Amino acid sequence: MSDVFISCSRHSEKYAEALSDALQGRSISTWLYTRDLGPSQVWSDEILKAMENARVIAFIIEPKLSPSTWQQKEYIAALEYSWSDKNKILLPILIGDADAPPFLRDRVSLRIQNHKSDWAKAAEEVTKVLSETTTPTITKTCEKERVQRLNAIEKGASALRYIDGQRLLVEAMKYLVQSDPVSNRNAIELLSEHVRKRFRMADVDASRSRALRKSKTASKQFR
Amino acid sequence: MSTGPQGLREHFGTGNLAIDPKTSVFINCPFDAQFQPLFDAIVFAATCCGFLARSAMESGNVAESRIDRIARAVFSSRYSIHDLSRCRGEGNENLARFNMPLELGIAIGRRLASPQEDAHDWLILIPEGHRYVRFVSDLAAYDPKPHNSTSESIVPKVMAWLATRPDAVKVPSPRRVLESLPSFQAEKARLATEWGGEVPWADLILAAKTLVPPLE
Numbered sequence: 001m002s003d004v005f006i007s008c009s010r011h012s013e014k015y016a017e018a019l020s021d022a023l024q025g026r027s028i029s030t031w032l033y034t035r036d037l038g039p040s041q042v043w044s045d046e047i048l049k050a051m052e053n054a055r056v057i058a059f060i061i062e063p064k065l066s067p068s069t070w071q072q073k074e075y076i077a078a079l080e081y082s083w084s085d086k087n088k089i090l091l092p093i094l095i096g097d098a099d100a101p102p103f104l105r106d107r108v109s110l111r112i113q114n115h116k117s118d119w120a121k122a123a124e125e126v127t128k129v130l131s132e133t134t135t136p137t138i139t140k141t142c143e144k145e146r147v148q149r150l151n152a153i154e155k156g157a158s159a160l161r162y163i164d165g166q167r168l169l170v171e172a173m174k175y176l177v178q179s180d181p182v183s184n185r186n187a188i189e190l191l192s193e194h195v196r197k198r199f200r201m202a203d204v205d206a207s208r209s210r211a212l213r214k215s216k217t218a219s220k221q222f223r
Numbered sequence: 224m225s226t227g228p229q230g231l232r233e234h235f236g237t238g239n240l241a242i243d244p245k246t247s248v249f250i251n252c253p254f255d256a257q258f259q260p261l262f263d264a265i266v267f268a269a270t271c272c273g274f275l276a277r278s279a280m281e282s283g284n285v286a287e288s289r290i291d292r293i294a295r296a297v298f299s300s301r302y303s304i305h306d307l308s309r310c311r312g313e314g315n316e317n318l319a320r321f322n323m324p325l326e327l328g329i330a331i332g333r334r335l336a337s338p339q340e341d342a343h344d345w346l347i348l349i350p351e352g353h354r355y356v357r358f359v360s361d362l363a364a365y366d367p368k369p370h371n372s373t374s375e376s377i378v379p380k381v382m383a384w385l386a387t388r389p390d391a392v393k394v395p396s397p398r399r400v401l402e403s404l405p406s407f408q409a410e411k412a413r414l415a416t417e418w419g420g421e422v423p424w425a426d427l428i429l430a431a432k433t434l435v436p437p438l439e
Contacts, residue, residue: 066389073366075387080379083397102391 002031003130005054007074009067012060015095018115019058022123028130044070048077055130056089057081063098079103089129093122235281235425239432242275244341245390247300249277249293251326252348253309260408264374265304265381267407270431271400272385273392274302279326281424294329301341302388303330304381306348307359308372324359346384348377374404399436407434 004023008016013034020030031050037043051057057078067075082088092100092109100109110125112118173191176184236242248269254262269276277296279289287295297303305327309320327345334343347367368384370376379397386394410430414422 072387076383079383079386083379083383101387102389102393103386106393 001053002029002036002050003054004028004056004058004126005031005051006058006060007051007071007078008032008060009062009065009071011065012062012095015060015062015093015112015115018119019060019093019122022119023126025120026123026127028123028127047074051077052081055087056091056126058091058093058126059101059104060093060095061098061100061104062095065098067101075101075103091126091129233425233429235423235428240275240425240428242277242299244299244301246274247277247302248274248385249297249300249303249326249330251303251323251330252306253320253323254278254280258306258308260374261306261370261372261377263408263411264378264404265306266427267404267431267434268378268381268397268400269304269385270428271403271435272382272394274385276428276431278424293326297326297329297333297343301343301390302385303327303343303345304348304384305330305345307367308348308350344388346381348380375401378404393438395436395438399439403434403436407431410434 006016006020016032017034020032020035023030031054033043033047036050037046051074059075059078078088078090082090090104090107092104092107094100094109094111096113099105100107110122112122169191173188176188176191181188233240250262250265250269252258252262252265266276266278277300279293279296281296282292303326305323307323307327309323312319327347330343330345334345337343345365347362347365349367349369351369351371368380370380378401382394382397382400385391407430411422411427414426414430418426
């Protein structure tokens with residue numbers, strides 16, 4: 001988890017490290033493959049994960065340097081993340097007279113002309129960007145966990161409602177059989193068919209399947 | 224819809240539909256009824272990204288063999304999109320269609336035959352869980368993009384790829400494109416009724432162009 005992911009080519013590593021140093025000097029955390037990849041890690045997975053979790057994705061762009069195949073993959077991923085997460089900031093950092101790639105041309109960029117002084121200025125600008133944008137109170141990973149938990153709760157609640165509904169139908173069938181099985185035959189058959197066809201095990205979470213199976217056995221015994 | 228400023232009919236390759244290889248993208252996907260919604264989504268997404276969608280259907284020149292027409296379209300397009308969904312056994316005889324891999328092969332040939340600055344580039348789409356690695360492991364390095372056979376999953380993949388090509392322009396968001404997609408499909412259905420099911424490619428692309436959502 002970092003504030004700024006720095007995307008660069010091998011050729012631009014020195015600039016990326018200069019930016020990283022300047023940002024870390026301002027207590028802004030960065031992710032840079034030259035520093036943050038550990039041994040045995042699957043680098044492609046780690047890079048994409050770091051991009052997804054960062055608040056800002058900064059692209060170091062040098063003049064007359066076509067992006068490598070991997071950089072193009074990073075461009076695609078960054079654009080997809082920015083579409084799915086409106087808080088994600090894509091920031092072109094142009095070295096000298098470099099032009100931003102087309103997908104970044106509508107974004108305000110930072111230009112580095114003087115390598116002695118401009119990195120500190122760039123870090124200052126990034127600090128402003130980070131403080132001006134809505135600071136997420138929860139990180140992306142936390143947000144995912146929160147959504148997963150809510151989904152699990154919702155799933156559980158829905159499974160409970162599901163089981164309750166099925167039990168109710170079984171109770172109704174019992175009542176109809178006990179009161180007047182001959183006159184109520186059509187209604188009993190209708191309910192029975194509904195229980196058999198409309199309630200399916202695949203519709204509910206596996207963790208609830210045991211309870212459901214028990215309930216279904218009850219309805220079978222009844223029939 | 225299909226007429227130019229002088230009331231003349233617009234033909235593919237001229238006027239608004241002039242072919243510039245740098246912004247041409249050849250679509251190599253199934254276009255049977257089952258895949259049709261995804262094919263429409265790819266064509267519309269490409270148009271919304273400012274590219275000219277090319278297809279084996281673009282030329283009505285029946286005096287030329289289909290493979291020649293395809294090769295000509297691929298060789299005059301810098302980009303191509305290939306969906307390998309249909310490379311599996313089908314029907315009673317369990318036959319797989321090989322048109323898609325064959326056309327991808329033509330695109331690879333185009334890349335090898337061109338100078339670096341004009342190198343052909345492609346996007347390979349596969350359905351989630353597709354076992355391409357087992358039947359065509361050579362493609363592993365090309366990072367095929369999986370989709371779940373819905374427009375919602377295929378449009379962002381196509382747009383993210385096209386929008387990051389060197390010849391791209393600013394694009395609307397995939398959400399806006401997906402919102403406009405039903406209008407394009409409705410217009411296509413209307414054209415199909417008018418043309419007895421055989422909508423000329425030029426008319427289809429012109430329809431897509433008129434329905435591109437505005438930039439945010």
